[in-house]
Amino acid sequence: MRYNLLIVLLLFCGYLSAQNSNLYRYLGKVYDKKTGLGIEGVTVFTIDSVYSVISGKSGKFAIMAPKNNGPLIFYKDSYKWYHLDTKSHNTIHRVHLERLNVDTTKLVFPKNTIVYYPVKLILGAISASYYGSIKNNFSGGINIKYYYKGRQLFGSEEFTGVKVSPTVRYFIKRNCSYGFYAEGKIIVGYFDFTRLNYTYSNKITVNFPTTFWTGGVGASVGIMDVLGDLKHVVLDLSIGVQIFPSNYPTEKTGEHGNELSHNSLWWIAGGPGSLIEINLGIGGIF
Numbered sequence: 001m002r003y004n005l006l007i008v009l010l011l012f013c014g015y016l017s018a019q020n021s022n023l024y025r026y027l028g029k030v031y032d033k034k035t036g037l038g039i040e041g042v043t044v045f046t047i048d049s050v051y052s053v054i055s056g057k058s059g060k061f062a063i064m065a066p067k068n069n070g071p072l073i074f075y076k077d078s079y080k081w082y083h084l085d086t087k088s089h090n091t092i093h094r095v096h097l098e099r100l101n102v103d104t105t106k107l108v109f110p111k112n113t114i115v116y117y118p119v120k121l122i123l124g125a126i127s128a129s130y131y132g133s134i135k136n137n138f139s140g141g142i143n144i145k146y147y148y149k150g151r152q153l154f155g156s157e158e159f160t161g162v163k164v165s166p167t168v169r170y171f172i173k174r175n176c177s178y179g180f181y182a183e184g185k186i187i188v189g190y191f192d193f194t195r196l197n198y199t200y201s202n203k204i205t206v207n208f209p210t211t212f213w214t215g216g217v218g219a220s221v222g223i224m225d226v227l228g229d230l231k232h233v234v235l236d237l238s239i240g241v242q243i244f245p246s247n248y249p250t251e252k253t254g255e256h257g258n259e260l261s262h263n264s265l266w267w268i269a270g271g272p273g274s275l276i277e278i279n280l281g282i283g284g285i286f
Contacts, residue, residue, distance in 0.1 A: 023064045026086065028093030030059040030074060036177025037231070039097060042076045113141075113224070115236045115283035123270070124149040129167070129236075129281070137171040143185070147272070150191075161191035163244075163272060165218070178225040187216045187244050189272065198252050198260035206260055210248050218242030218277065226285070236281045244273040 030042045038059025045052035045063075047070035055061040065072060071083035079097040111133040120127040124147055131141030143165040150159040169183040193210040200206065220240020227233045246267045252260045267273045 022066050024067050024086070025062060025064055026072060026084075026093065027062050028060070028095055030055045030061060030095045030097060031177075033096040033098045034175060036175035036226075039076060039079075042074055042079075042097065044072055044074055047071060047073060111286075113139075113234065113236075113283060113285045115234070115281035117279055117281040119280055120145065122151075123147075124151040127279075127281075129283075131167070131169060137174055139169045139171070141167050141169065143167060145272075147191070150272070156195075157193060157197060157266065158195045159191050159193040161189060161272065163187065163189040178223060180221075180223050181238075182221050183219065183238070183240075185218045185242075187218055187242065189214050189244065191272070193248075196248065196262065198262045200254060200258050200260050206252075206254060208252065212247040214245060214247040214273075216242060216244035216273070218244070220277065220279075222279075224285075232284050232286055234283055234285045236279070236283060238279045240277050241275060242273070242277050243275075246273055 030039045030044075031037065032039055038055075038057075040055060040057045040059060042055040042059070042061070043052060044055065044061050046065045051063060051065045053061055053063045063072065065086060067086060069086065071085055074082040074084065074095055074097060076097065078100055080100060082095055082097055084093060084095060113129075113131040115129045115131075117127040117129075125145050126148060127143065127145040129141055129143040131139045133139050143163075145163040145165075147159060147161040147163070150157070150161060165185040165187045167183050167185040169181050171179045171181045173180045190213050191211065193208075195207045196210045198206050198208060218240055219242075220238045222236065222238025222240075224234050224236045227235060246264050248262075250262045250264055252262075254260050268275050
């Protein structure tokens with residue numbers, strides 16, 4: 001009797017093992033096709049309804065299901081049904097659900113963004129921007145950069161100053177998760193040099209204090225991306241060009257009538273007037 005019971009238990013365990021070996025784990029995340037945000041509460045189930053799960057707060061799901069047993073089905077009220085092929089079980093799936101009869105004019109995008117640029121500390125500057133929505137894909141804002149101890153990649157000039165840039169930004173493509181944009185700006189700046197270096201015959205260096213106002217324009221393209229499940233934290237990366245000339249004389253006459261010259265290359269190559277400007281910031285959107 002005992003041997004018969006043992007045989008039955010072994011057969012049952014073998015059956016369960018065979019069943020489990022035919023199951024695969026499917027992982028992924030469900031997104032709203034229009035907004036790009038994760039969707040909570042999506043029912044994910046097999047075609048025979050034997051296996052099912054519900055997506056989590058950020059849209060993530062994990063389900064065990066037989067391979068080649070038909071598609072996984074995704075369902076949520078107000079969305080179109082979605083079928084996922086179960087042949088590809090070794091990848092993380094990104095499922096985009098489309099809303100039924102969506103009125104895109106009623107989708108609400110965050111209207112305000114504040115961004116801080118920590119990399120600018122390398123150049124002795126504190127930089128931050130504010131952007132507010134104007135209409136549709138347009139937003140306007142301002143960037144303020146304060147040089148508390150200005151440094152540059154080339155040269156040894158020392159200065160303080162402020163750079164203010166009113167900006168208009170147009171989103172070429174946008175949803176609630178990310179946006180590609182182009183922007184233009186007007187730039188105004190004031191700088192106070194405690195030491196501006198001039199040389200005579202490339203040997204003798206003479207320092208002069210200098211203050212000046214200057215202005216210019218700039219344009220750039222970039223991307224603003226919401227960080228994963230942190231719906232109110234964004235990364236902002238842009239690259240562009242600017243015309244922001246220095247407004248101080250490159251030549252001076254010394255005390256003894258000798259001609260002094262200043263090499264202003266540092267200003268456009270790593271200084272406040274860099275021809276190529278790259279900005280990487282982190283901020284909040286609300």
